[in-house]
Amino acid sequence: MEQSATLDIETLKITQEHYILASQSLHLPRPGSEGAGCEGAGCEGAGPGVVFGWWKRGLYFFLLLLLVTMIVNLALTVWIIKVMNFSMDGMGSLKLNQDGIRVEGKSEFLSPLYVNEIQSRGEGVLVLKSEKNVTLNARNDQGQLTGQLTVGPEAVEVQCQRLEVRSSEGGRLLFTAEEEEVVMTTEKFTVTGSEGAVFGHSVETPLILAKSTEDLKLESPTRTLTMEAPRGVEVSAAQGSLQIGGRKDLQLESTEGEILLDASTIQLGNLPLGTFSKSTSQAAHEQSVYEVCVCPSGKVYLSPAQSGSTCQIMNNICLWS
Known part of the structure; x- marks a missing residue:
């Protein structure tokens, strides 16, 4: 009895499901009247068809937009290739070869350039320009x-x-x-400036020579001018005169050798006159020949010439030197 009751209940459920499916099939819209004339609660079954229609239209619009974008990109690519003059060898004035890159014309670099070598063509020059x-x-x-x-x-x-x-x-x-x-x-x-060359410290050179038509001048306006050499200093004037002057003392010193003044005429001007008993004016008026005397300190002065040397007699110059 229980089995028969269970079978009747299952049979009733199957019959109920068939009835529901049959009733739903009766309410399906016709193909030609999709969504037409539906208002209110009776249009609930037409919603999926309307959504499917707008989705299909959006898909077609998206495909059309994608096609237009591809055409525009292709046109821009062709235009860029045409304008930039792309080829298998390079781009425009930029050529690629096995040795490197060759640029014809002017090139502007906005960022640092790292290369191993930059050279120009054999018949041209390499010019680097910058605003700064x-x-x-x-x-x-x-x-x-x-x-x-x-x-x-x-x-x-x-x-x-x-x-x-x-x-x-x-x-x-x-x-x-x-x-x-x-x-x-x-x-x-060679120094061609009108003021010559100025050295703040010492200068070491084996020879200082002026042109044959110009004078050589060594000058220290505010300090001392010193000329030194381990084997000697030679100062000569082949054609003109030689002048050595100083505001204070002029010192010629040789530690191991001698000082040689080699000339046809040697003049020492404004030397003091050494006297003992007569005044300087009387000695200059009466005496016409003098001898040159040197003090132990190195000071040079004149003494009236006589049959014998008068340097030891008239040495008042050395007493005050």
Whole structure:
């Protein structure tokens, strides 16, 4: 009895489900009247069809927009290739080859440029221009700055451990500058300024020579002018006169050798006259020949010449020197 009752209940459920499905199939809209004339509660079954229609229209619009975007991008790409002159060798004036990059015409770099070598064509020149300055840096493997060349509007600055200037033919060294020493290896160093050359400290050179048509002048306006050499100092004038003057003392000193004044005429002007009993005016009036005397201190003076030397007699100059 219990089994038969269970079967009747299951049969009743199956019959009820068939009835519900049959009733829903009767309320489906017709193909030609989708969503037409529905108002209020009777339009609940037409919602999915309306949503599907707008979704399909949006999909078609999106595909159309995507197609237009692709066409515009393709047109812009073709225009850029045409304007920039892209080719298999490079872009416009920029050519790529096995040795590197070749640029024809003017090029502007807005960021730092890192290259191993920059050179111009054989028949042209390489010109670097900048609104402010042009700076060339050299770095080591660790990225540390080892050398810098800056060409600015006011000066050209070089920062390096050693600066060398070599000749174009043979690479002969002409000029060397270091922190402690500057060396000129040229055969001749010429100064053409009207004021000559000014040195704040000592100058070491084997020869100072003026042109044949100009005078050589060594001058120290406010300090002492000293000329020293381990083997001697030679001052000569081949064609003109030689003048040595000083505001205070003029000292010629030789520690181991002699002082040689070699000339046809040697004049020592304004030497004091040594006298003992007569006045200077009387001695100058009566005496016409004098001898040159030297004091132990080195002071030179005149003494009236006689049959014998009068330097020891009339040595009042040495007493006050």
